[in-house]
Amino acid sequence: MAPSFDNETSLFNFVVRDGNGVKGIVDLGISKVPQAYIQPPAEQINKKNASKCEIPPIDLSKLDGPDHGEEVNQIVRAAETLGFFQVVNHGVPTELLDSLKQTAHNFFGLPPERKAVYRREVSPSPLVKYGTSFVPEKEKALEWKDYISMAYTNDDEALQQWPVECRVVALQYLKTSHEMVRKLLEALLGNLGAELDDSKIDAFIGKKMVNMNFYPTCPNPELTIGVGRHSDMGTLTILLQDGIGGLFVKVPQDVNMEKKGEWVEIPPIPGALVINIGDMLQIWSNGRYKSAEHRVRTTSTKSRVSIPIFTSPQPTQKIAPLPQVVEKDGVARYKEFLFSDYTNNFFGNAHDGKKSLEFAKTNSA
Numbered sequence: 247m248a249p250s251f252d253n254e255t256s257l258f259n260f261v262v263r264d265g266n267g268v269k270g271i272v273d274l275g276i277s278k279v280p281q282a283y284i285q286p287p288a289e290q291i292n293k294k295n296a297s298k299c300e301i302p303p304i305d306l307s308k309l310d311g312p313d314h315g316e317e318v319n320q321i322v323r324a325a326e327t328l329g330f331f332q333v334v335n336h337g338v339p340t341e342l343l344d345s346l347k348q349t350a351h352n353f354f355g356l357p358p359e360r361k362a363v364y365r366r367e368v369s370p371s372p373l374v375k376y377g378t379s380f381v382p383e384k385e386k387a388l389e390w391k392d393y394i395s396m397a398y399t400n401d402d403e404a405l406q407q408w409p410v411e412c413r414v415v416a417l418q419y420l421k422t423s424h425e426m427v428r429k430l431l432e433a434l435l436g437n438l439g440a441e442l443d444d445s446k447i448d449a450f451i452g453k454k455m456v457n458m459n460f461y462p463t464c465p466n467p468e469l470t471i472g473v474g475r476h477s478d479m480g481t482l483t484i485l486l487q488d489g490i491g492g493l494f495v496k497v498p499q500d501v502n503m504e505k506k507g508e509w510v511e512i513p514p515i516p517g518a519l520v521i522n523i524g525d526m527l528q529i530w531s532n533g534r535y536k537s538a539e540h541r542v543r544t545t546s547t548k549s550r551v552s553i554p555i556f557t558s559p560q561p562t563q564k565i566a567p568l569p570q571v572v573e574k575d576g577v578a579r580y581k582e583f584l585f586s587d588y589t590n591n592f593f594g595n596a597h598d599g600k601k602s603l604e605f606a607k608t609n610s611a
């Protein structure tokens with residue numbers, strides 16, 4: 247029988263406060279999405295208009311060979327245009343990718359009370375947070391997504407404090423992807439005239455977080471969104487998606503590419519990882535690299551999982567466009583700020599496209 251939530255508050259309490267998540271309402275057997283999840287028409291995703299991004303994945307094993315220069319060019323070109331690309335031969339074993347997806351399904355399949363212990367208000371660890379949507383208190387319509395977030399400080403704390411169901415695979419994912427992240431960053435910063443030695447790496451990716459996202463099947467995918475339009479706020483995001491599809495990126499208006507201003511789907515490629523440029527790389531590069539505006543569609547057939555690693559500077563890091571780029575450009579398009587101030591602004595507002603960058607823009611942007 248379809249449950250009835252007498253008003254929006256009781257739905258909000260059930261999903262958000264009590265930690266049942268979207269999974270909780272789906273498990274009750276609803277046949278229509280509750281009003282709280284119905285997006286305004288402008289945000290609904292029209293599947294019929296979707297075209298796919300046909301750009302082949304970048305083979306990272308070539309970075310170590312004679313084609314190094316061409317590989318770097320491909321990475322730079324992707325960062326300057328779509329802000330999204332896929333990579334293969336990235337160093338993360340295929341079996342680990344499979345275990346990660348399985349682990350995410352297992353975790354979200356746990357009874358609600360086992361997940362709800364990690365709600366922000368009650369979590370036994372400051373590193374771990376389970377939640378739903380993005381900032382539910384601030385959103386006009388909720389996002390059709392539950393997640394668990396695991397911040398990395400060191401191996402010991404991860405192995406003690408991250409949920410026992412996920413800790414080993416999530417930590418392995420973080421470790422086996424580190425070298426790839428370093429190489430991508432080296433390529434991107436090198437192109438801007440900045441060398442990345444070990445002493446500087448913390449300034450760019452001193453903080454890492456592994457998330458597991460769960461998008462349950464949705465009775466009305468055309469009315470809802472999994473994740474609303476946003477760009478990631480950090481440096482680089484590494485994303486493992488499963489075979490369901492539904493990740494869309496907006497082709498920027500101001501780049502030399504086909505389909506300007508259109509949404510294109512990043513198709514699942516078995517064994518590949520998706521990389522996207524975050525706001526900090528857009529700022530350090532004084533706007534040359536594009537943090538990609540993206541969003542996620544829901545589906546009525548199967549639940550979807552995705553597992554991002556968010557890399558970013560430490561909260562205390564001062565951020566500003568790199569001096570060598572500003573010198574060349576003759577103007578700084580972004581001001582100097584503290585990364586923690588950027589984060590507070592990002593998490594203080596509902597997803598709204600690339601509005602997060604307004605925080606850092608100067609009049610020249």
Ligand SMILES: O=C(O)CCC(=O)C(=O)O
Nearest residue numbers: 459473487493542552554
């Ligand atoms: O699920 C996805 O494919 C993307 C998720 C995402 O954009 C995010 O977690 O920031």
Ligand SMILES: [Fe+2]
Nearest residue numbers: 476477478540
């Ligand atoms: Fe994202």
